[in-house]
Amino acid sequence: MAYTRHDVTLPTGPLSYYKAGSGRPVLYLHSGTGVRFTEPLDKLAEHFTVYMPIFPGYDGTKLHAGVKGGKALAQVFLAFVDTVIKEKTDVIGHSIGGYIAAWLAVMAGDKIDQLVLVGTGGLRPKGSPPMPTDPKEMLKRAYVHPENIKPDNRTPEVSAKNRETAQHYSAVFDEELAGKLKEITAITLIIHGEKEGIIPEETSVLLRSRIKTSYMIYLYDAAHVPEVDQPQRFFNLVGDFLTRGQAFLVNKGDRPPAGVPLPS
């Protein structure tokens, strides 16, 4: 599925985004690495309209003046929903994108339908091992199957700048967000790689314990980037959740729900 690049001007500044597919909208908020075109996202775009904004400051774009931290960036994406998507949307957030997505769900419950948080950042409990800084160690802890990684076309300079920009928005443990998780009304799927080496398990457990209607799923044989480690498994799970909502708990067998195209 081909993603096309678009630009929009929001109250805080210009924003670029990728879009593909048709059907119900899904807003995808990327990880600290930046936009990644993965197999599951391609497949999701066969059933949904996927919007993938580039965080301001990423991939050569400019930071928005006054937008610093997760809460502020979530407000930018709230404006994006109002301006571009213009209807209630599902949201997927990975890593720092999960952190921003959680803020978005706190701030705009009426605009978020279903929420998927994958290896969520910004809620690292005290006493957790620090994030690795050595790139080799980072790679080892982020992937079980690094052989699945597709070549990144970014230059080293752009990648370094992206990592720097991630710090602009991230938090170690956002106390304010942690206190507001109970306000999230969106039905939430929390995905934690069974061999996750970047985000502590306690983070996902905290989300599960505080978000009223939430489901935590361990993805087997996957670490911090389950989309890459286990693309088919990730798609099966997320596709099923976005298609059937809470009913994803019920084994559907081979019977597709009437009138709803199911992920293959």
Added chain:
Amino acid sequence: MQFSYFHLMPYTATRTVPHDWPVSNKDFDPKVGANLYRGYLDNLTLAEECGFDWIGCNEHHMSPYGLMSNPNIIGAALIERTKRAKIAIVGSLVPLLNPIRIAEEYAMLDVMSGGRLIAGLLRGIPHEYVAYNVPPDESYGRLIEAIHLIKKAWTAQEPFGWEGKYYQFRAISIWPKPYQQPHPRILMSGSTESSAKLAAREGAMLGLVQITDVEATKKMIRVYRDEAKECGWNPGPEDILIGCSCLIADSFKEAKETLEEGRNFLADILGGGMRTAQQLVLQKSRYYDDDSKKKFMDMRKIMRVPIEDLLAKKAIMCGTAEMVTESIHHLHKEFGHGCMSLSMKIGNVPDEVTAKSLRLFRDKVRPHVHNL
């Protein structure tokens, strides 16, 4: 040294030599079966009275080889009859079963017994895969994934789901949780290098429940210890269980004659049908790597090794209390293990002979070996 009493619960009232799999149950007499269960439970209970620290249950299907198709049912019966002994389920054949059911039943046994469960998580022997129609090629992958899932079911602080290769569950929160925290001790088989390494990686006890050769056993212990070290832990003696057949009598002659007859019954009648399926699975699947396959291909030959040869290899205990005591000392010196599993009901060895063997163990063996 901790001692475990192992029992297959064979159906001994048949004389038919089976060649097919599964073994026809037309010879099974339910009234005889009822008496056998009662007698075997009495025998297992006696093991506790005779100083055994663990009582071992195991899972086998569709033949007279063993009547414990669900060892947890026997475990539950034993909990009510015993007070002190650990109930060692060695073990549920994990790839054949629903892992969540294993987690639940083990947690039940652990809570019901006040924390006396030893949780065996095994792959089983090849022919069982025919019984439950599970692809033998998937056995190893299923075992590994299921162990991770079972551990998660025991320890998770919040309800969770699992999206795996073999298992998908969307909502898990088992009641009860295990009595022992974070979970009961896990025992895994280490009869091949890959399984010994897996036991080490999972932080489990190594179980070598039927040794055949001292050097081969030492090699598996070494593999286990090396892998554990790689994973950042050092197994102690209590993490290694060694097992073999054992019969204690007033004289060597008496023990040997009884055991010989029992082993013949085991080889010809109890083990007959399962060998057919075993060889089929070994030939037609990738259940074992090539080296291990060779080792397991001729089960009949293994069961027919003369007792004298097994005694020379220290792979069996047969004789007077003094001889068995010496054998236990010898094996302990060789292996440095902290747990010894003894199987005394071999084939059709009469129950009263097994009971006498247990009492001789209590009176004349255990006092000389329990401090090892």
